[in-house]
Amino acid sequence: xxxxxxxxxxxxxIVQELAAGVQEPPSRYVAHEQDRPAVAAAAAxxxxxxxxxxxxxxxADDDGGxxxxxxxxxxxxxxxxxxxxxxxxxxxxxxYHDGVIDDQAQFGSVSVQAVGHGMEPEFLAEMMEATRGFFxxxxxxxxxxxxxxxxxxxxxxxxxxxxxxxxDQILDWCDRxxxxxxxxxxxxxxxxxxxxxxxxxxxxxxxxRCRAIADVVLASLARQLGLHEGxxxxxMNEGLAMTHAxxxxxxxxxxxDLVLGLKPHSDASVITVVLIxxxxxxxxxxxxxxxxxxxxxxxxxxxxxxxxxxxAIEIMSNGFFMSPxxxxxxxxxxxxxxxxMFYTLDPEKEIEPLPELVDEKRPRRYGKTTTxxxxxxxxxxxxxxxxxxxxxxxxxxxxxxxxxSEDG
Numbered sequence: 001x002x003x004x005x006x007x008x009x010x011x012x013x014i015v016q017e018l019a020a021g022v023q024e025p026p027s028r029y030v031a032h033e034q035d036r037p038a039v040a041a042a043a044a045x046x047x048x049x050x051x052x053x054x055x056x057x058x059x060a061d062d063d064g065g066x067x068x069x070x071x072x073x074x075x076x077x078x079x080x081x082x083x084x085x086x087x088x089x090x091x092x093x094x095x096y097h098d099g100v101i102d103d104q105a106q107f108g109s110v111s112v113q114a115v116g117h118g119m120e121p122e123f124l125a126e127m128m129e130a131t132r133g134f135f136x137x138x139x140x141x142x143x144x145x146x147x148x149x150x151x152x153x154x155x156x157x158x159x160x161x162x163x164x165x166x167x168d169q170i171l172d173w174c175d176r177x178x179x180x181x182x183x184x185x186x187x188x189x190x191x192x193x194x195x196x197x198x199x200x201x202x203x204x205x206x207x208x209r210c211r212a213i214a215d216v217v218l219a220s221l222a223r224q225l226g227l228h229e230g231x232x233x234x235x236m237n238e239g240l241a242m243t244h245a246x247x248x249x250x251x252x253x254x255x256x257d258l259v260l261g262l263k264p265h266s267d268a269s270v271i272t273v274v275l276i277x278x279x280x281x282x283x284x285x286x287x288x289x290x291x292x293x294x295x296x297x298x299x300x301x302x303x304x305x306x307x308x309x310x311x312a313i314e315i316m317s318n319g320f321f322m323s324p325x326x327x328x329x330x331x332x333x334x335x336x337x338x339x340x341m342f343y344t345l346d347p348e349k350e351i352e353p354l355p356e357l358v359d360e361k362r363p364r365r366y367g368k369t370t371t372x373x374x375x376x377x378x379x380x381x382x383x384x385x386x387x388x389x390x391x392x393x394x395x396x397x398x399x400x401x402x403x404x405s406e407d408g
Contacts, residue, residue, distance in 0.1 A: 009028075009164065009167045010152075010154075010164050011148065011152065011164070012028070012161050012164060014139060014142075014160065014161070014175055015173055015175050015249075015251055016135065016175050016249060016251045017139060018251075019173075019252055019253065020251075022254065023254055024255060025253060025254060025255050025259050028170070028171045029170070029172075029173055029258075030258045030259060031258060031259060035170075035260070036257060036258055037259075037260065037329045037330075038257035038258070041295070042295040042296055043295070043296055043297070044296070044297060045296045045298070049075070049079065049083050049299070049301075050071050050072070050074065050075035050083070051082070051083045051084065051085060051301070051304070052072045052075065053068050054084055054117065054213065054216050057069060057072065057216060057217075057220040069220065069223070069224065072220060072224075076221075076321050076322075077288075077321070078287065078288075079285065079287060079288070079324060080285075080288050080322050080323055080324030081306060081307060081309070081324055082307055083304045083306055084117040084213065085117060085301065085304040085305070118209065118213075119206075119209055119303075119305075121302070123202075123205075123206075124275065124303055126198065127203070127206050128275065128277070128278070128339075129196070130196050130198055130203065131339055132337055133195070133196035134193050134196065134247065135175065135177075135249040135337065137193075137195060141195065142193075145158050145159040145177065145192075145193060146160055147159060147160040147161075147178065148160060156178065157178050157179060157180060157191055158177070158178060158191050159176070159178075159191075160176070161174075161175065161176070162174075162379075162382075163379055163383050165384060166383070169383055169384065169385075170260075170263070170385065172260060172261060172262050172263060172328075173250060173251065173253050173259045173260065174248055174250050174261050174328065175248075175251075176246055176247060176248050176249065177193075177246075177247040178245070178246050178247075179244070179247075180242055180245075181203065181207045181243050181341075182211065182242060183241075183242065186240065186242055203245070207245070207341070210243075210305075210341050213273060213305070214236070214271060214341075214343050215233050215236075218232035218233045218271065219232070219233055221309070221313065221317075224320075225320060225356075225357060227356060231354075232270065235270070236270065236345070238346055238349065239346030239347075239348065240347060241343075241344065241345050241346050241349070242344050243342065243344075244269075244341070245339065245340070245341055246339070246340045247337070247339050248261075248262070248328070248336075248338045248339070248340070249335065249337055250262075250330055250331070250336040250337070251330075251335050252330075252331060252332060252333065252335050253332060254332065256329060256330040256331055256332050259330050260327060260328065260329060261328035261329055261336075263327060263382065263385060264326070264327040265326065265327065266310065266324060266325050266389070267308065267310040267340075267342060268310055268312065268342070268344065268374055268375055268388065269310030269311070269312060270309075270310055270312045270313050270343045270344065271307060271308065271309055271310055271343050272307070272340055272341065272343070273305055273306075273307050273341040274305065274306040274307070274338060274339070274340045274341070275305060275338065275339040276298075276300065276304070276338050277300075277336045277337050277338055278300060278302045278303070279300075279334065279336075280331055280334045280335070281297060281298070281299070281300050282329050282330065282331060283298040283306075283326060283327075283338075284296060284326060284327050284328070284329060285324050285325070286324065286325045286326070288322035288323075288325075289322065295327070308323070308326075309321045309322070309323055310323050310342070310343075311323045311374070311378075312344070312371070312374075314389075315351050315352065315353060315392060316351060316353060318353035318357040318358055318362055318364065318365055318366065319366070323389075345371045347371050348370055348371070349370060349371050350368055350369070351368070351369050351370065352366065352367065352369070353365065353366055364394060365394055366392045366393055366394060367391075367392045367393075367394060369391070369392050374388060374391075377391050
């Protein structure tokens with residue numbers, strides 16, 4: 001007990017409450033000078049993020065399907081991510097292609113962009129409303145779902161901050177609610193908010209719909225690697241493979257030039273599906289294998305889902321797919337929310353390059369780890385601003401830039 005009382009830095013304040021009462025961010029939130037958004041300013045993306053039609057990925061035998069597969073492969077090799085949206089009517093596609101819709105005109109150069117995540121805009125709005133509704137609850141109600149055990153020990157699931165491991169750790173301007181949403185046997189029902197009343201029902205439906213999307217994407221990734229299309233989907237059904245939901249809340253920040261919403265990181269997952277705030281931008285990404293370390297703003301595309309590959313796929317594909325480094329910046333005028341769904345393998349599952357993808361021309365680039373061990377290293381390294389991938393990359397592999405961790 002004395003040790004806990006001597007280390008109050010382990011339990012930082014809820015940022016939403018802190019932001020309501022400060023004119024300047026406390027020093028613990030001020031990023032190192034070289035990492036500050038004002039110094040490492042972001043640029044517009046040099047080309048649009050590809051929007052992939054999921055309904056055509058399995059039709060690789062026809063020209064349209066082959067083109068869609070090629071678009072996905074290019075998206076993942078160049079950026080490690082892509083977008084999917086609800087299919088559009090012909091009229092809207094035509095106007096969109098001609099750039100008449102102002103807030104999407106910058107994507108007009110990518111033709112045939114009607115895609116297929118199948119979720120109505122009204123349903124996505126319900127999910128975002130439930131997310132905002134939780135963070136708008138009184139603090140004492142949200143703390144019923146705290147990720148602090150007995151008020152002092154950090155827990156993976158629940159509401160609060162990310163783990164703090166040192167007194168000089170730079171903190172993120174973000175609160176989060178972290179839940180395991182699949183499989184049913186691992187759900188901790190006591191951590192699911194009772195309010196807003198629709199939260200549980202909407203989240204369960206959203207989880208089921210995202211799983212269908214994940215299965216389509218994972219099957220396509222396997223085919224691109226020359227593997228059986230059920231390879232990765234099968235792994236996600238083995239043992240205690242889990243889906244984690246991270247609800248992020250980024251309060252308004254008085255000094256967005258000094259503070260990050262979330263440190264640079266990549267995800268430990270197999271893949272990640274992200275629902276991004278339609279009203280406020282804040283996600284930035286680095287281009288894989290780009291040694292310049294340039295940050296690019298990810299533009300808002302209404303009613304879209306962003307899908308990126310994670311560290312597990314990078315390792316298993318032996319570097320064919322690269323897990324993108326990304327970060328969240330803050331905003332002085334508006335708060336922002338997001339919801340990330342992380343698809344992870346069984347905790348005891350060994351993660352290493354698949355033998356079919358290692359030969360003399362493509363030597364092994366990564367060592368062996370397990371999901372459990374990698375996540376443990378990841379959270380520790382992320383807290384200290386380090387890289388979990390450094391622990392599994394073989395030194396002869398070409399180095400890449402950025403910090404790696406799990407977020408949304």
